[in-house]
Amino acid sequence: MNNEPIIIANGMIKPMTGEKEFVGSILVNEGKIAKILPCDFSEDETGRPENMPYSENTLKEVFGLSTDLNVKIISAQGKWVLPGYIDAHCHVGIGEEIFQYEGDDINEATDPLTPELRAIDGINPEDEGFRDARLGGVTAAFTCPGSANVIGGTGVVVKTAGRVVEEMILREPAGLKVAFGENPKVVYGEQKKMPMTRMGTAALLRQALVDAQNYREKLEQGKTDPDKLPERDLGLETIKLVLEKKIPLRAHAHRADDIMTAIRIAREFNVDLVLEHCTDGHKIADILQKYHYPAAIGPSFTNRAKVELKDRTFSTPGVLAKAGLKVAIMTDHSVTPIQYLPLCAAMAVRSGMDIEDALKAITIWPAEILGVADRIGSLAEGKDADIVIWDGEPLGFHSVPETVLINGTIVKPE
Known part of the structure; x- marks a missing residue:
């Protein structure tokens, strides 16, 4: 098991629990999904998004992690994140x-x-x-x-x-x-x-x-x-x-x-x-x-x-x-x-x-x-971190799983 926390950042998350997909980030720790955070797309007074997807510098902060903790960050921006x-x-x-x-x-x-x-x-x-x-x-x-x-x-x-x-x-x-x-x-x-x-x-x-x-x-x-x-x-x-x-x-x-x-x-x-x-x-x-x-x-x-x-x-x-x-x-x-x-x-x-x-x-x-x-079977806090990041729509004939985690351990790329 990988002991280093992993953050899957800014992906299109499809939980498979009934809620619609959303852009967000997932914290993986000790083989489990520790936390899932949607990105904040609230609008300012001009009608433009106030907060774009989290930068890597702020990810530890929003997940409440110590700044000196070793965390592996996987960018999933523009990609789909699903349960295995x-x-x-x-x-x-x-x-x-x-x-x-x-x-x-x-x-x-x-x-x-x-x-x-x-x-x-x-x-x-x-x-x-x-x-x-x-x-x-x-x-x-x-x-x-x-x-x-x-x-x-x-x-x-x-x-x-x-x-x-x-x-x-x-x-x-x-x-x-x-x-x-x-x-x-x-x-x-x-x-x-x-x-x-x-x-x-x-x-x-x-x-x-x-x-x-x-x-x-x-x-x-x-x-x-x-x-x-x-x-x-x-x-x-x-x-x-x-x-x-x-x-x-x-x-x-x-x-x-x-x-x-x-x-x-x-x-x-x-x-x-x-x-x-x-x-x-x-x-x-x-x-x-x-x-x-x-x-x-x-x-x-x-x-x-x-x-x-x-x-x-x-x-x-x-x-x-x-x-x-x-x-x-x-x-x-x-x-x-x-x-x-x-x-x-x-x-x-x-x-x-x-x-x-x-x-x-x-x-x-x-x-x-x-x-x-x-x-x-779904992405939810407390479940096993069996997660796949797809480079395109999950059932697209040309889509490829870029990153695969099982029990919070990266098994692809090997």
């Missing part, structure tokens, strides 16, 4: 780009039910994807197991900088990955074992949830009668967290019928749910509106690699946002490289999404969906 972007669903760190078998830890495709797996145990902080993310202005991500299994394991929210994963964790576990549709059918159908059908996938998931309900009941009984205590089961312990609404199901579902199966099971067991991919969501937006489950949408920067993607479109996040759903735009890295997250949001705008909603879909909304909005 958040990828709501990817496989960075557990599916390394350069390595094939050696770096592929996405799927434990040997058993359709593996709730005991934890993405945290497969993350390599030296994966080049993390560096690409930082340089692209993506400062946090939810990384999770893949979709080969009906239950794949738990995902984790991490910062995209750190020497070891323990330095990167924001929330762990942050959701239990489950999968519907083609992937479990293909993987286990080839092995001639269940599930070979969508019915089989749903049945296995339901039974696992029932088993966890029984496990929880036995644990309760064991509090008064030790003879009834069950043997410890790591997988059932994880599913129990879902039943207790401590973490949501993160349900891989592309096709409309698979989306509805995920919703049907979530309602049967009264658990929280995040719809992952939600490729056909635009087709049933009016129906999804009734349930209000959030959705992490993407990847859309791909070809139609399988039947489930035949109707994929960049218009989906905009349609669902207009329907009142909380949406996040995601890359599914390395399907779409993580540094192109802002381009995915820009393409959604091109396809009809409101630009403010598109920015929310890669900042505050994924932070809320992931349960970490108290720390990241």
Whole structure:
């Protein structure tokens, strides 16, 4: 962590908390946003601005800092200052780009039910994807197991900088990955074992949830009668967290019928749910509106690699946002490289999404969906200093992140 205070001076600040952007300066200290000060543009008697953006000589004074304190000042005049972007669903760190078998830890495709797996145990902080993310202005991500299994394991929210994963964790576990549709059918159908059908996938998931309900009941009984205590089961312990609404199901579902199966099971067991991919969501937006489950949408920067993607479109996040759903735009890295997250949001705008909603879909909304909005996703005093200075409008195709801070430490330029 950088112990030297940093002042980001005179930038166009977009907090992502509902208030309009404004010219101002940000004091970063001990990894947090210590103070945000708008510039004073009050008019004198001639009608001209009385105080232009603060000069470097007065910045310490206006922030109440000692004049002899060492402070790094970064000029952001004429530039945009936003919270770091958040990828709501990817496989960075557990599916390394350069390595094939050696770096592929996405799927434990040997058993359709593996709730005991934890993405945290497969993350390599030296994966080049993390560096690409930082340089692209993506400062946090939810990384999770893949979709080969009906239950794949738990995902984790991490910062995209750190020497070891323990330095990167924001929330762990942050959701239990489950999968519907083609992937479990293909993987286990080839092995001639269940599930070979969508019915089989749903049945296995339901039974696992029932088993966890029984496990929880036995644990309760064991509090008064030790003879009834069950043997410890790591997988059932994880599913129990879902039943207790401590973490949501993160349900891989592309096709409309698979989306509805995920919703049907979530309602049967009264658990929280995040719809992952939600490729056909635009087709049933009016129906999804009734349930209000959030959705992490993407990847859309791909070809139609399988039947489930035949109707994929960049218009989906905009349609669902207009329907009142909380949406996040995601890359599914390395399907779409993580540094192109802002381009995915820009393409959604091109396809009809409101630009403010598109920015929310890669900042505050994924932070809320992931349960970490108290720390990241917006620029507010007391939050983590994950800040990006853009040389142009934040979703402009030509805009580049000039300076990136994570936990108050400058990670770009390196």
